[in-house]
Amino acid sequence: MISPELVGLIGVGVLLVLLAAGVPIGVGLILVGLGGLAVLISPEAALIKGGVVSFEVISKYELGVLPLFLLMAHLCFAAGASRDFFDVAARFVGHRRGGLALASIGGCAGFGAISGSSLATVATISSVALPEMRKAGYNPGFAAGALAAGGTLGSLIPPSGALIVFGIIAEQSIGKLFAASIIPAASQAAFYLVTIVLLCAVNPALGPATPRTPWRERLGALRKIVDLVVLIVFVLGGLMIGWFTPTEAASVGVVGALLLLVVRRRFSLAAIGEALRATLQTAGMIYVVIIGALIFATFISVTGMTEMMSGAVTDFHASPVVAIVVMTLVLLVLGSFLDGVALMLLTTPIFLPIAVQLGYSPIWFGIFLVRTMEIGFVHPPLGLNIYVIQGLAKDLSLGTIFRGIVPFLLSDFLHLALLIAVPALALWLPAVVA
Secondary structure (H helix, E strand, O other), X not given: OOOHHHHHHHHHHHHHHHHHOOOOHHHHHHHHHHHHHHHHOOHHHHHHHHHHHHHHHHHOHHHHHHHHHHHHHHHHHHOOOOOHHHHHHHXXXXXXXXXXXXXXXXXHHHHHHHHOOHHHHHHHHHHHHHHHHHHOOOOHHHHHHHHHHHHHHHHOOOOOHHHHHHHHHHOOOHHHHHHHHHXXXXXXXXXXXXXXXXXXXXXXXXXXXXXXOOHHHHHHHHHHHHHHHHHHHHHHHHHHOOOOOHHHHHHHHHHHHHHHHHHOOOOOHHHHHHHHHHHHHHHHHHHHHHHHHHHHHHHHHXXXXXXXXXXXHHHHOOOHHHHHHHHHHHHHHHHOOOOHHHHHHHHHHXXXXXXXXXXXXXXXXXXXXXXXXXXXXXXXXOOHHHHHHHHHXXXXXXXXXXXXXXXXXXXXXXXXXXXXXOOHHHHHHHHHHO
């Protein structure tokens, strides 16, 4: 008779094959999870478990935070928030060497605080910033690399969709996860800024300076984002200091975004309808993914794979840091051919219990996992951010963009090592605001 652990390994292998064949991640997780439970327990029990999980997910009050934050983001897009943050940063630092690249990082950070998505961030800011940088004579690979790296900030900066999904499947406080992400996200952006400054100091031709913008135009651009900044600070700040629950914060954000539409004179039934359509489409897809992840996690727990791997770590007498480094290497390898959400949902049921047993906080692990997942967005051969940029600038070869991302990848590895070595980067702020 096949052991449960072997069934678990076979299930993981089948899931990888399904994903490689192009099966949607949610469907793959559901098929493997139900199939594995049917083999280990019974087909009837598997179907009952699938129904129970589906009902619990759909009726879960806390999960309302996801479509509400998505609706807030799409309403902000309708209000014309796509290029405002980049415009402000470009006017303030564009006259320096690499200034437009620095501005693209700032634009990605600001837009990420609205969108909560890496792919949305890189697509939106690149459509604005890449033509400006190329017009200014920037090296194409350098410009594309800065944008691809900056786009990953959208996955970590609150209201991060990835952190919301992790919080739901790992049963962790979304507010604490958002607070924990602030310092890692800020330091990640700082690493990218330093990388740009150093590269342009060594080779000024990479990012030539542009004419200085008068202060009147700078202040005019700054006034355009005041309402957005106030909305973001009020929603996320209120969430972190306990004024709102996550769902209440998202609801306040939606009301604030509607007010933005009115103030900016962009309120219309067409804008509201498009925002609702996009929100429902994305939320429906994510709900299926979450249901699949929870069914797959149940299957993994029944197989005993987690206990087996935890026992192997204990028997090996590896230090917690060594174990985390091994997990990092596995995540980076898997991230080279899996997209970020698939990577998170596949590995969380396996790695999270091991990390907790080693003494790591689940909150820290969530930040670590998303940070590692972000590297997959720019890591060859998949590197979804790379393909988004290549789709916007078809004359740029993938090789050119991948070469341009190398210095930023090195920065990513250094930042990830710092996060592993100093867990307080993620844990200090949640402890202060708790």
